[in-house]
Amino acid sequence: MTRSTQHWLMKSEPDAFSIDDLKRKGQEAWDGVRNYQARNFMRDGMRVGDKIFFYHSNCEQPGIVGIAEVATDAYPDPSQFDPKSKYFDAASSRDNPRWMLVEVKFIKKLKRTISLRELQGDPALVEMPLVRKGNRLSVMPVASNEWRHILTLE
């Protein structure tokens, strides 16, 4: 089955892992997602080659800072099996892993941060889960018209 490329937005706290970290490393396993909806998007929705807005959350200027790409299919997040990891999940097993991740590849940094404030005030983006109050989802789809619109803001 084929389908057109989908687009996504993934949040990361820059203190933990920033766009500059991704640029330096080139590719990174997106571990630590412990929300079922976010997991389902990675496991069931993402395909290699899908484009991603890299978003900085919980920081001085929250917003979109770069573009990345899905680099692998989803596979079990190893941190769930590691008792020393803060993402350890005793209820998960290797036979029946609960949490999945994809690896994400750096494409580019935007010339500037497209701030959350700016996105919130944009009439073209009112449907985005990102700008809805109280939304805490860290992995979410972006409609292709929204994707194109946001690119024009850079």
Next chain:
DNA sequence: GCCAACGTTGGC
């Protein structure tokens, strides 16, 4: 640091 919003857990 505060706190609203939301998801998860667990007693019943």
Next chain:
DNA sequence: GCCAACGTTGGC
């Protein structure tokens, strides 16, 4: 299956 308690997210 309800729902109170609790923990987390993330903007401000």
